[in-house]
Amino acid sequence: MPFFDGARGRMHYRRWPVDNGVASVLLLPGTGQHSGHYHRFARALRAADIETWALDTSGQGLSEGDHGNPGTLAELVADARMLFDLVHAASPRTPVILMGHSLGAVTVLALFGAAEPETAGASADSAALRAYPLRPALSADAVAGLVLSGTPKRALGGGASGAAGTPLPRGLPILAVHGVEDRRAPIDAVRVWTQRHESVDLREYADSGHDLLHEPVHARVAADIADWTQGVVVGLARRP
Template sequence: MATLTAPDGTQLVYDACEPLSPRAAVLFLHGWSDHAGRWSGVGERLRDAGFAVYLLDQRGHGRSGGRRGYLSRFSQLLGDLQAFRRAVRRRRPELPQILLGHSFGGLVALRYLETQPSDPLAAAVAASPALALATPPPAWKLVLSRMFADLWPTLPIPAGIDAAMLSRDPAVNAAYESDRAVHGLASPGAWREIQWAQRAVTTDGHRIDTPLLFLLGGEDRIVDAHAARAFADGLTVPVQVQWYAEMYHELLHDPQNEQVIADIVAFLATRGVA
């Protein structure tokens, strides 16, 4: 475990999985309501493939500071990610950096790629990026959310994530439900910022100049994999899409996740970092 300080002073925590002679650094961003510890097995698998892996607890999640379930400004996450990159660079300055974002972390990663062209990455991977929900909320819920985003932006509301939709592995879903580090909240203020980011990412895709791999599950019932595929198809940079027809949302926690890891490594090999 290591710590870093975000631009606004918030203390952030990350874990490291480092082989003896890594070929590149993979920076991992988890999803909403989640935490880095749930992905330690993924870090170990990528480490065994020769990568140094760094898994960040995003602000408001896991061991990092910040109010649970609340997000003041989406741009704070981009500043956090830049600080995370600098911390990893100080630790391993010789390694090219690769960004791997899952779900909400994929949304953060894509927005970062659109807004930080002065600090390029070797490559990036978006796993089930949250560009849109698989099932949009009803209109009345959206109206109430907009109202409370102004009146009570920090109001803690259950996020409503159905654990059974995460993975085809029941053990993964059961562990998620019993994990006390999963906060399970989404405030109106956070939802407003996430919606803003989804619109911004979709609009500004032309700004991305980093080679990208999209990992998408055909049976994802949490985010809209088809929207992510359409976004990927519209990009002008080198893009590869891996579509796993029978997989759910958490591809890297699927019973067949060895194939997903292999696809990541193969993609990175085409970029000269594997």
């Protein structure tokens, strides 16, 4: 089983390889989830010639750490960057799509120094949202695009209409997938945030909640992500 040495212990990850894949998706799960929950999603991407990698967050799955404390956002970013380096080293010429669900989506944004939590109120994962501001751990040209699933409003400037919003890398393709009935991360905030960023493609799923890839709509969500990823790769190939 594959591991790497993180700052807080051994970190486990899974890889679903594809021969001559068109892209690699690096998935960061949400709180209480791990890479073993994403075999079905990886099979769907494999059918589209897309390779999948997924991290076990600290304390989850087979990774060492405190199950109840995933760590600060700076620590989560450091772990994600280490796995990104492994993905890039394995296939240097293959475009990489960074994908995060819930806390993983916050981590993806923070990799670019682009997460804005709410300043007031405590909520789940609050310990992981300390240590702001963060310096970018990746540059926009290091990845082909981002996929954000169930992004909490605390990472989007609180979703207030007058907020500055999360500063995103200019021109970087971003797909946001969100359940209309998401009670953990209500969709209103991501709707407001999306309107402020022309590079974000928001896909809404009716009668669906927070964990889209484990709900009845999972096949459509996976297909949308695969189609969008292939479109991004085609766009890269057409660049002069």
